[in-house]
Amino acid sequence: FQLGARPNLSHRSSKITSKNTQTTTSLDAYNVDLKGKVAFIAGVADSTGYGWAIAKQLADAGATIIVGTWPPVLKIFQMGLRKGDFEDDSVLTNGGKMEIEKIYPLDAVFDKPEDVPESILTNKRYAGLDGYTISEVAAQVEADYGKIDILVHSLANGPEVTKPLLETSRSGYLAASSASAYSYVSLLQNFAPIMNPGGSALSLTYIASERVIPGYGGGMSSAKSQLESDTRTLAYEAGRKYGIRVNTVSAGPLKSRAASAIGGKGKKKTFIEYAIDYSRANAPMDQDLYSEDVGNAGLYLCSPMARAVTGVTMYVDNGLNCMGMALDAKSMEGSTEE
Numbered sequence: 001f002q003l004g005a006r007p008n009l010s011h012r013s014s015k016i017t018s019k020n021t022q023t024t025t026s027l028d029a030y031n032v033d034l035k036g037k038v039a040f041i042a043g044v045a046d047s048t049g050y051g052w053a054i055a056k057q058l059a060d061a062g063a064t065i066i067v068g069t070w071p072p073v074l075k076i077f078q079m080g081l082r083k084g085d086f087e088d089d090s091v092l093t094n095g096g097k098m099e100i101e102k103i104y105p106l107d108a109v110f111d112k113p114e115d116v117p118e119s120i121l122t123n124k125r126y127a128g129l130d131g132y133t134i135s136e137v138a139a140q141v142e143a144d145y146g147k148i149d150i151l152v153h154s155l156a157n158g159p160e161v162t163k164p165l166l167e168t169s170r171s172g173y174l175a176a177s178s179a180s181a182y183s184y185v186s187l188l189q190n191f192a193p194i195m196n197p198g199g200s201a202l203s204l205t206y207i208a209s210e211r212v213i214p215g216y217g218g219g220m221s222s223a224k225s226q227l228e229s230d231t232r233t234l235a236y237e238a239g240r241k242y243g244i245r246v247n248t249v250s251a252g253p254l255k256s257r258a259a260s261a262i263g264g265k266g267k268k269k270t271f272i273e274y275a276i277d278y279s280r281a282n283a284p285m286d287q288d289l290y291s292e293d294v295g296n297a298g299l300y301l302c303s304p305m306a307r308a309v310t311g312v313t314m315y316v317d318n319g320l321n322c323m324g325m326a327l328d329a330k331s332m333e334g335s336t337e338e
């Protein structure tokens, strides 16, 4: 199949009769059909990022898409949608367009109304909005849809991301953890009770959690470590309590809005530019990484195809995570045949 296209997952033969297969369902289960399923994707404000790509693949499989958008970027996102800015990025394989049925203002650093400080209540970027804390959004989603099936956390924020960890303040470090890691815990706390058994939660992480990635600072690497560790614990707890699965995708570098904001002012290359170039030069798969690649992995993890997969960190990074040496390092010169 073409890069960017949804793989054909249908498999209609159901001849296998070994003990390892369910007798009650045939292999028709390989058809990813999410019609009637509701997916809430937190962290979508344009079409450049991973949240959009996952939403699109889920929509392609028939899921109803609702999203949570950070209040400061809500208006510009709504305006872009109205103007048709994202039309080209909305096209589904059947020729139709992804519909975002409802957008909820969501600030994932607040759990309940009492947590919102005066500075935010009076901030003009939040003017006219309320009900954007996680518990309020979950209550609203329940009022609108009853139970949902898929929860995606595609958001991160670290106010001091440009600072090395050695120079990161306590408040910067905790803010990164709050927005990028605890937000997943809180989303699950509030949404798991309104998820159908068999449902699935997914977040996005980055290799900086386990390997040193210079330039990814401000405690963001620490937040991603938390996110991955929490994925395992939450998989256990939410699996036992609610019958839902919890996974995370460790995605390779993508030039999204958030990644571009990591910056690199005054340098020849921004963080995301050298991360992408490095990956292309050194990953086992010598090819570009598209947001659809992560969208497809997200579709798999959120679908019944992955019904026994939980607690995992799945790499979708052209394999860069497994390399122990940089192919393009000066010291490697002369190591390969000409």
Ligand SMILES: NC(=O)c1ccc[n+]([C@@H]2O[C@H](COP(=O)([O-])OP(=O)(O)OC[C@H]3O[C@@H](n4cnc5c(N)ncnc54)[C@H](O)[C@@H]3O)[C@@H](O)[C@H]2O)c1
Pocket: 042, 043, 044, 045, 046, 048, 049, 050, 051, 052, 069, 070, 073, 106, 107, 108, 109, 153, 154, 155, 156, 157, 179, 204, 205, 206, 207, 250, 251, 252, 253, 254, 255, 256, 257, 258, 259
């Ligand atoms: N882009 C990459 O190279 C890359 C690589 C690996 C992992 N990821 C992860 O993918 C996820 C999505 O990021 P992306 O790069 O696709 O960019 P993105 O800009 O599409 O998504 C980030 C979103 O987070 C939202 N956000 C920030 N603070 C928030 C808050 N307090 N409450 C609610 N929403 C908030 C932003 O408005 C934005 O919509 C993040 O977890 C990111 O760390 C990105």
